[in-house]
Amino acid sequence: MMDKTWKLMFFFSEFFRDMYTFIRHNGYSPLASRNKKLFYKILIETHTVEKGLSLKEPKPLFGKDKINGIIHMLNEYDRTYSSLPLEMALGAFQGYLDLHRTLGLSDDFLFYLDAYVEHLKRDGTSGNGGTKRAAPWLGNGGLDAKAFLESRSSCRMFQPGKLDSRLLTSLVELAQSAPSQCNRQSSRVHVYQDRAVIAQLLELQGGSRGFAHSVDNLFVVTSEVTAWGGAGQRNQLYVDGALFSMGLLLACHANGLGACPLNLAILNTVEKKICSVGGIEASERLIMMIAVGKPLESHFRAARSPRRLTAEILQLHGG
């Protein structure tokens, strides 16, 4: 009984610690890096312009105040952190101007925006935003994609050897196709290939006993707290981080690699130790680890992990 009471007490200290981390590093905190906050804020706000442009019938001159706000933030932003906000804004503004040209509309605001676009271009920025054409996956009637999704299994036996850094980069690049809230892309990936460091990290993780010794490549997926602001968003970094992690698992699968997600259901003290061993900043929260490598055999033995009946988890509402 005492043991359970003690365990329940942990909720208070852990939630308190979570609250401190969120308040200290979130996008509203005066203690968080100003430029990083601007980075995320510009991405988020610019995305709302992109979204407006992607509607079937965008409203003429929509979002003028928003665009003025973005321009104001761009003028304050230091692009050495990342040029994406400028590229994204340029693309969105160009899309906005194109739309109004097609509509045959003229307005002082459009002249002003056009001048700002020219200013960005003169500064060497190239557009990378606005809209694009997208389509549902149809390859082989969708069968390829279905078979691909169904064939992934967690791998717990790896060939020894470090994966090439170009391959690792391409895996992360593929994972970046995951959706994220307002396209803010708060997820980050840390890769470890040093056996001693991996051993320490996996010891702290605790769920890879029995195969930790065969892990020569380890991802730690994190999410940057500064990308999130306000109490309503307190859990969203885990949503985006999990989607990104799934993308990374599928990217491994698509490249003939085996991968195993590894939980980070840990106390804050352990999270801190992992960050210290892994050189991860205090403004990042840990999402999960992923062990990755070439599978020991092309058809490796995997836990069956049977799924529940779909009818048990699917509730069809309505008509």
Ligand SMILES: Cc1cc2nc3c(=O)[nH]c(=O)nc-3n(C[C@H](O)[C@H](O)[C@H](O)COP(=O)(O)O)c2cc1C
């Ligand atoms: C967030 C998360 C954490 C996991 N943690 C572990 C872990 O610590 N150790 C492990 O061996 N497997 C871990 N797994 C793998 C699950 O056991 C596995 O995904 C599940 O049984 C379904 O099997 P499948 O991945 O082969 O489809 C984890 C999976 C997820 C999604």
